Amino acid sequence: MRSALRWAGYLAGGVIVIAAVLAAYIWIASNRMLNGPFAAKHENLSGATPEMVADASRRLHVFGCISCHGDGMRGSLFIDDPHLAKLYAPNVSEIAGKATDQQLAAAIRQGIGVDGRALAIMPSAQFSRLTDGEVAALIAAVRKLPSGGAPTPARTIGAMGRLGVATGKFRTQPQLMADYVQxxxxxxxxxxxxxxxxxxxxxxxxxxxxxxxxxxxxxxxxxxxxxxxxxxxxxxxxxxxxxxxxxxxxxxxxxxxxxxxxxxxxxxxxxxxxxxxxxxxxxxx
Ligand code: HEC
Ligand code: HEC
Missing domain, CATH: 1.10.760 (Cytochrome Bc1 Complex; Chain D, domain 2)
Structure with missing residues (x-):
């Protein structure tokens, strides 16, 4: 009887160790995929005509920038689920006050945030198909918005979100990019x-x-x-x-x-x- 209990104890201990190793693996793997840090390629930002720049504020609506990021692109809570993630479409008007054009272009067209993280939800894989001039004109339109407001909180990814990322069920924008190239x-x-x-x-x-x-x-x-x-x-x-x-x-x-x-x-x-x-x-x- 005593030895049976001892074996049950070992078994339970083993299961806990395996669960802990698995959880650590998921955390480390998802962290690498989400937070890199990723280095952005240099962006060529020439070719925006005056007509494109004049029209770009309207195009911020067509591309959904305003509906996701909120009025004036001051930020909006996009996912609020403790198991999945708490994730904002950030306050881009505030970020733009500190970011270079290269950083904004890398976020829009490469899916790499100004802090080097891989973006999720933000449709950068689709925007990777924009021309140099279109991206430059969109950045000009972002810079025309009054800069300010409070910075939006950093994203937090819950356990189910991390599991999805680690197993490839949820793909970040840099990961999705390959489909859009092919x-x-x-x-x-x-x-x-x-x-x-x-x-x-x-x-x-x-x-x-x-x-x-x-x-x-x-x-x-x-x-x-x-x-x-x-x-x-x-x-x-x-x-x-x-x-x-x-x-x-x-x-x-x-x-x-x-x-x-x-x-x-x-x-x-x-x-x-x-x-x-x-x-x-x-x-x-
Ligand atoms: C944010 C996601 C999203 C985007 C962007 C989007 N669609 Fe859709 N579209 C959908 C979904 C989802 C459906 C299925 C119907 C629904 O919304 O329930 C749909 C349905 C449709 C339909 C079928 C309507 C019918 O007769 O049943 C057409 C046509 C269509 N979309 C055209 C477009 C075009 C053109 C664009 C680009 C200008 C576009 N969609 C962009 C999500 C999207
Ligand atoms: C479907 C919703 C959606 C659309 C459309 C969208 N964004 Fe985003 N955007 C997001 C989300 C969500 C994030 C943050 C993603 C994250 O933290 O993983 C983001 C991140 C960004 C960032 C990076 C900010 C940082 O913290 O580094 C910039 C810049 C940006 N978006 C600009 C734009 C522009 C310009 C457009 C239109 C051309 C646009 N977005 C369209 C949802 C969207």
Whole structure:
């Protein structure tokens, strides 16, 4: 009896040791993936025309910068779940007062925060497809915002969040980048280049790097954008401006981003996007 108890004790002790080693492994692995520190590549920031700079404040809306980071980009709590993470879209207006253009560009286009951490949620993999001039113009627009407000708290990642990162279920933006380098929306030639570029830099965050649909979050899938083949320009414009699809049914996330972000697109942008996506749909059929 006594020896049986002793063995049960050893077993319990062994399980605790294994659990502790596993927890330490998850913590160390996720920490390396999240906090690096990562070194950013040098950014070329030339090529912004005066017209692009003048238009860039509007584009902060189209790209969702304002809806995620809040009014004036003063920061907004994005995830608040003790098991997953407490994570802010930071107060970029305050950060910009201290950061160089190189640091801001690395955050936007490489997914590396000003402190060298790998960014999560911030769609930098999609923004890696922006041109040098577009990034420079966006930085100019950020710098036009009144700088200030309190710094947003640093992110904290909970146990489930760390497990997800360590096992590759949640990928940071530098990790996602590889998909965006390899998988592109179909190239339909120069007549469709503008619409393709817009889709690649605005829609691919949720519809996937090649626009063929993706799981946006557990239980929510976005369709292949071939679905736009069934939309005429009027119905497509209505969807992007109001979130109401041709079917009239109630959308969820798409409804939110259409009203908050895409309602700021110009008629010209919507027409280019429509022409490209219809062409892409016809090509696939
Ligand atoms: C889907 C929401 C979302 C969108 C859209 C978005 N951001 Fe972010 N952004 C975030 C989050 C969340 C973080 C912080 C991520 C982290 O800490 O892991 C972040 C981080 C940043 C940082 C780095 C700040 C730091 O602490 O180093 C900058 C700069 C930035 N965003 C600028 C922009 C700009 C400019 C745009 C538009 C071109 C934009 N963001 C669009 C959510 C978003
Ligand atoms: C933040 C994520 C997100 C972004 C960015 C996004 N979508 Fe969506 N979209 C979705 C999701 C999710 C759905 C599925 C419907 C829903 O929201 O419940 C969807 C559905 C759609 C549909 C199908 C509507 C229908 O008839 O059922 C179309 C068309 C569409 N999106 C076009 C676009 C275009 C064009 C862009 C870029 C300008 C874009 N989306 C950007 C998440 C997104």
């Amino acid at each position: 998988q592109w929306p179909a190239d339909l030639g120069p007549n469709y280049a503008k619409g393709r570029h817009l889709a690649a830099t605005v829609c691919s965050e949720c519809h996937g790097p090649a626009l063929d649909g993706a799981e946006v979050k557990p239980g929510l899938k976005s369709p292949d954008l071939d679905i736009v083949g069934a939309y005429d320009l009027a119905a497509f414009t209505k969807l992007l401006r109001t979130g109401i699809p041709a079917s009239g049914k109630k959308l969820t996330l798409m409804d939110e981003v259409a009203r908050a972000n895409f309602s700021h697109m110009t008629d010209e942008e919507i027409a280019e996007l429509h022409a490209y996506l219809v062409g892409r749909a016809q090509r696939s059929n």
